[in-house]
Amino acid sequence: MLKRIAPIANRLRSLAPRRQAQAPKSPRVRRLSVPAALVAEDRLNIPVNERALEECEADLIRERGRFLVRQERWGDLAHAMRQAEAQRDSTQGGLPSVDLLAFGARADVVESVEQALTSESADDENLLLDGVMGFEAALQDHQGDPMIALVVALTHIDLGWAWRGQGWPEATPPRHERRANAHFDRARTLLSRQCGATLQSPALLAAGCAARAGGSDGALAVADEYETLIDLAPENPRHMRALGNHMLPRWFGSYGALELEARRTAVRTQFMWGAGGYAWVYFDAIVLDAGACARVDVPFFLDGLRDILRARPDQEMVNLLTAFCCVALPGGAGGNDPGRDNRARIAAAADWLIRDHLTEIHPLIWAHASDRFVNNLHVRSSRQFASRGRADALRCLSALFADEIRQGQRVTFTPDGLRLEAL
Structure with missing residues (x-):
């Protein structure tokens, strides 16, 4: 099997043999840190969680999936995925472990094709197909194992979106749309052979829903x-x-x-x-x-x-809902917006979300919100991406507390809640 994906592996720096010889180590969790440059002359103070435990946990599981595929340990990958789904394992923020394992498993192949499509290698058929064909061969070697079928189907779905880009079919070049549809069709064929409901597999059912993007x-x-x-x-x-x-x-x-x-x-x-x-x-x-x-x-x-906050009062959820109201929802407005009034009424919920529930900023959540939660967004620099999210969050907080700051008050967020102090 190694020979089947070698053309892909050779094109990726991250596949150095010394990195393959051991399982990935757990990333370090960076504790809360106060921003170095405070807004409004040190009158707005809020901890910034640069690297939430949720993100570190998710990275570790993704890297486990990537590691097992690089080591040709498909059986171990399938076992880990079955076990994770049977136990409904998830991260602290609710990301299913089976989805993260599958994401890591296909990451090298998908990243290679995405890079090729944005470079002079876009016509290199071997580069565009070798990786996924290697996955297809692995599926045959393991007699159609449902979890391996899931990884292969999700790979085809990702490649379908890579060919289509972020546009609609009518705005996609004909050659690209044909390739996209071929990948979506193959994903649906693979998933039709697995009954997610019978297997009690949310991951298979979710993949089936995602594969419908190429259908009618x-x-x-x-x-x-x-x-x-x-x-x-x-x-x-x-x-x-x-x-x-x-x-x-x-x-x-x-x-x-x-x-x-x-x-x-x-x-x-x-x-x-x-x-x-x-x-x-x-x-x-x-x-x-x-x-x-x-x-x-x-x-x-x-x-x-x-009610969502009653069910999930953690700061990941608070940041998600707050960034939605402050950044994502206003960002969806157009010049002639029939939803303007409703948009404003919902966005106003940011006031009580921030004053009553927010205690720290999670920059990556805010950065994704500013891009309206696009799933196939290409992030070239995670540091710059997080920095942008942090800046968006601080701007929103500064605007909300503009009156208090002008009146000479210091706004401080603590684990016990918001504190306003006169200078």
């Missing part, structure tokens, strides 16, 4: 598949967010279908999220689509935000 299914079929997935893994809000995105008119649904599925999801997940299921389904949809924002039930959505 109706709203009902898509919604039914998401319903099965969400009912199997209601603790994972990413599935509800993906459902909302796919219910938009630009994909498979309509504004009426989006509203219906949001309410149905809220009822089915009420035991865990309260009204939060409604907010999760609309979460990305109202950022991406002004029409959806114009139609969302604002009081229901805001109740959902409060």
